[in-house]
Every structure is written in structure tokens, then in C-alpha cells.
Amino acid sequence: xxxxxxxxxxxxxxxxxxxxxxxxxxxxxxxxxxxxxxxxxxxxxxxxxxxxxxxxxxxxxxxxxxxxxxxxxxxxxxxxxxxxxxxxxxxxxxxxxxxxxxxxxxxxxxxxxxxxxxxxxxxxxxxxxxxxxxxxxxxxxxxxxxxxxxxxxxxxxxxxxxxxxxxxxxxxxxxxxxxxxxxxxxxxxxxxxxxxxxxxxxxxxxxxxxxxxxxxxxxxxxxxxxxxxxxxxxxxxxxxxxxxxxxxxxxxxxxxxxxxxxxxxxxxxxxxxxxxxxxxxxxxxxxxxxxxxxxxxxxxxxxxxxxxxxxxxxxxxxxxxxxxxxxxxxxxxxxxxxxxxxxxxxxxxxxxxxxxxxxxxxxxxxxxxxxxxxxxxxxxxxxxxxxxxxxxxxxxxxxxxx
Numbered sequence: 001x002x003x004x005x006x007x008x009x010x011x012x013x014x015x016x017x018x019x020x021x022x023x024x025x026x027x028x029x030x031x032x033x034x035x036x037x038x039x040x041x042x043x044x045x046x047x048x049x050x051x052x053x054x055x056x057x058x059x060x061x062x063x064x065x066x067x068x069x070x071x072x073x074x075x076x077x078x079x080x081x082x083x084x085x086x087x088x089x090x091x092x093x094x095x096x097x098x099x100x101x102x103x104x105x106x107x108x109x110x111x112x113x114x115x116x117x118x119x120x121x122x123x124x125x126x127x128x129x130x131x132x133x134x135x136x137x138x139x140x141x142x143x144x145x146x147x148x149x150x151x152x153x154x155x156x157x158x159x160x161x162x163x164x165x166x167x168x169x170x171x172x173x174x175x176x177x178x179x180x181x182x183x184x185x186x187x188x189x190x191x192x193x194x195x196x197x198x199x200x201x202x203x204x205x206x207x208x209x210x211x212x213x214x215x216x217x218x219x220x221x222x223x224x225x226x227x228x229x230x231x232x233x234x235x236x237x238x239x240x241x242x243x244x245x246x247x248x249x250x251x252x253x254x255x256x257x258x259x260x261x262x263x264x265x266x267x268x269x270x271x272x273x274x275x276x277x278x279x280x281x282x283x284x285x286x287x288x289x290x291x292x293x294x295x296x297x298x299x300x301x302x303x304x305x306x307x308x309x310x311x312x313x314x315x316x317x318x319x320x321x322x323x324x325x326x327x328x329x330x331x332x333x334x335x336x337x338x339x340x341x342x343x344x345x346x347x348x349x350x351x352x353x354x355x356x357x358x359x360x361x362x363x364x365x366x367x368x369x370x371x372x373x374x375x376x377x378x379x380x381x382x383x384x385x386x387x388x389x390x391x392x393x394x395x396x397x398x399x400x401x402x
Contacts, residue, residue: 003020003021004019004020004025004028004042004044005017005018005019005042005043006020006037006041006042006043007040007041008032008037008038008041008042009037009040010037011038016037021100021103022107025042025044028042059097059124059125060095060098060101061095062154062157063158064094064098065095065098066154066155067093068089068093068098069148069154070147070151072089072147073143073145075088075089076143076147082115082143086106086109090102090106097124101119101122104118104121105118105121108121114138116131116134116135116138119131119134128292128296129150129153129279129296130150132279132284132288133146133150133278133282134146135284136283136284140282142282146282149278149282150278153278156274157274160270161267163267163362164263164264164267166365166369167365167369167372170372170376171372171376174377174379174380178380178383178384181384182384182387183218185384186215186218186387187215187218187222190211190215190387191215191219207386207390207393208391208394211387211391244300247300248301248304251299251300255299259368263365266360267361268297268299268302269302269328269333269353270357270358270361271354272297273333274350274354275296276350277347277348277351277354279292280346280350286313286319287310287313290306293306294306302328305322308322309323319337320334320337320341332353333353336349336352
């Protein structure tokens with residue numbers, strides 16, 4: 001979309017200036033006339049500020065997208081044509097990137113391009129799952145039903161993600177607090193006692209010596225520590241984004257962790273099963289379904305198994321075989337997939353598996369919340385208590401000698 005500056009008059013003769021975004025100058029003029037403005041001058045903006053505004057917010061919030069799907073389904077069910085529904089939703093949505101994308105989609109539809117092809121041009125706004133289900137919906141004529149299913153799927157995935165985040169937020173906050181308190185005590189509190197300990201000329205406990213050494217090192221070489229942390233974070237981010245093996249290794253390690261691993265595994269399985277079920281229900285071909293899931297699952301470890309399953313199907317084998325060979329898929333999943341393949345109810349069995357793992361994630365999150373809080377408080381108490389003990393132990397020894 002391009003931003004145009006204009007000068008024009010309203011129907012009442014009032015002079016009006018402003019800017020409008022459109023794909024072409026002709027489209028900008030048409031938009032202005034729809035708004036009751038007769039443009040006298042219109043030209044493409046060369047302002048840097050306008051260009052920056054034009055690219056802001058490339059992603060759409062999940063909540064805005066779910067609302068869009070629900071409203072779109074309602075309008076289509078009420079008999080409103082797709083192009084008119086798109087125009088209405090573009091005008092009323094609060095999401096700027098969604099608004100811009102819908103305006104472009106509307107223009108493409110008016111040019112004769114199908115809705116699915118028009119949305120495919122905006123991958124940052126419309127995910128692969130949405131586009132491919134729209135292709136199927138256009139072929140079957142079940143656009144409103146498909147949109148409702150999509151909204152439900154995105155809602156479930158969003159709530160699942162938030163539950164995982166909520167279970168990790170509290171321990172992370174306590175960990176940061178523990179580190180901050182530890183650094184404060186070692187840098188500002190412990191040094192005040194160094195001269196007192198030196199004047200005692202007595203043998204200090206091992207824990208006190210270690211604490212003093214750490215405190216001294218942090219005061220002298222704190223900049224090295226910060227540099228190492230900064231370089232490590234930058235290097236990690238770069239490798240995570242650019243190196244496929246490192247990216248895969250990080251996800252593999254997370255899935256193998258004692259407590260966090262099973263939780264992540266269940267959440268990814270729930271998302272995978274739910275997505276596959278939605279695609280199957282919308283009559284998307286199974287090979288295409290697996291290709292979409294591989295892209296949208298967000299986990300390269302499980303994505304690799306999905307790719308192997310796709311290759312297995314292409315060779316005439318079953319979907320179950322590669323899943324059974326992987327440690328990521330419990331017997332419950334493989335059994336339900338196998339039954340679904342044999343009875344022709346794969347979409348139903350996958351949906352049941354997804355619901356089961358969504359409930360499992362709920363239970364696991366609630367259990368973790370009740371266990372992590374006392375563990376982290378105990379961890380904080382041990383760290384801070386250890387530093388306090390290292391300071392007061394020599395004093396107690398001195399009082400005993402006196």
C-alpha cells in the first residue's frame with residue numbers, strides 16, 4: 001500500500017487536507033470520493049514519516065484476528081457478499097495491519113481475484129492455515145462454517161499459549177528477583193564488612209572466604225561479566241535465527257527437560273492435533289494438511305516427524321508408522337491415529353486427542369503453579385540466607401572467643 005497526500009473539498013465546500021493509503025492513485029481517488037471528498041490535488045507522499053507508518057505493525061494480534069473470523073462468518077451467513085463483508089470489516093477493525101490487508105484484499109476481489117488468492121499475498125496477516133482452509137471453503141461453499149472453526153482453533157491455540165506463559169512467568173520473576181538481590185548484597189552490602197573481617201585477624205569460615213572472593217571479583221570485573229552476558233545473548237539470538245541445527249537443538253533440549261519438557265510436548269501435540277483436525281474437516285488433502293502443519297507447528301523437532309509422516313504417506317505407507325517410531329508421540333496418540341485411519345474418522349479422533357491434551361496442559365499448569373511457588377521461595381531463601389550466614393558466622397566466632 002502507498003500513502004498519498006491530497007487536497008480536496010467536501011460536499012459542503014469545506015477545504016480538507018490529509019493522507020490516504022491505497023494501492024494506486026486511481027484507487028486513492030475512488031476512496032476519497034466514497035468518503036464524500038472531491039480531490040483537487042493528489043500525489044504520492046515522499047515523507048520518511050509516512051513510509052515508516054506504512055510498514056508499522058506487520059503482525060495482527062490473535063484477539064483481533066479471532067474477532068475478524070467470527071464477524072466475517074456472521075456476515076457471510078447473513079448473505080452479505082464476500083467483497084462487501086471485507087469492506088465492512090476493513091472499516092471497523094481496530095488493527096491497522098489487518099485494516100490495510102483487508103483493503104488490499106477488497107481491491108483484488110473487485111479485480112476478479114479469489115478471496116483465498118488475495119489473502120495469500122499477505123502472509124504476515126493471514127497464516128497458511130487460514131489461506132488453505134479458505135481454498136477448501138471456496139470449493140465446498142462452507143465459508144461461514146470454516147471461518148467459525150478457524151476462530152475456535154485460533155482461540156484454543158491462543159489460550160493454550162497463554163497458559164504456558166502464565167506458568168513460567170512467576171518462576172522467572174522470582175529468579176530475576178533472586179539474581180538482583182544477590183548482586184545487590186555482594187556489591188553493596190558485603191564490601192562493608194571486609195575491613196572488619198581483616199581487622200579480626202582470625203581464620204574465616206570457607207563460606208565467608210568464597211563470598212568475599214565473589215564480591216571482590218564482581219566489583220573489579222563487573223564489566224567483563226556484563227560483556228560476556230551481552231555477547232552470549234546476541235550469539236544465542238543469531239544462532240537461533242540463522243542456524244537450523246542450533247535452532248533444532250534448543251527445541252530438542254527444552255522437550256527433554258524434566259518438568260518443562262512434558263508440558264511443552266503436550267501443548268505442541270494439542271496444537272498439532274487441533275490443526276490437523278480442522279484441516280481434515282475442511283476437506284483439505286492429507287498431504288497438504290501435513291505440509292501446512294509442518295510450517296505452522298512452531299517446533300522443528302515435531303515438524304521433522306510430521307515431514308517423515310508426509311514422506312511415508314507419499315510412498316503409500318500409513319500415517320501411524322512414523323509417529324510410532326518417535327518418542328514424541330505417546331501410545332494414546334498413535335492408537336487414536338491408527339483407529340482413525342482404519343475407520344475413516346481421523347478428523348474426529350484427532351479432535352478428541354487435541355481435547356485430551358488441552359485438558360492435560362490445564363492440569364499440568366495448575367500443578368506446576370502450586371509446586372513452583374514454594375520451591376522458588378526456598379531457592380531465594382537459601383541464596384540470600386547463605387550470604388547473610390557468610391557475613392555473621394565470623395562475628396559469632398569472635399563473640400565466642402571473647
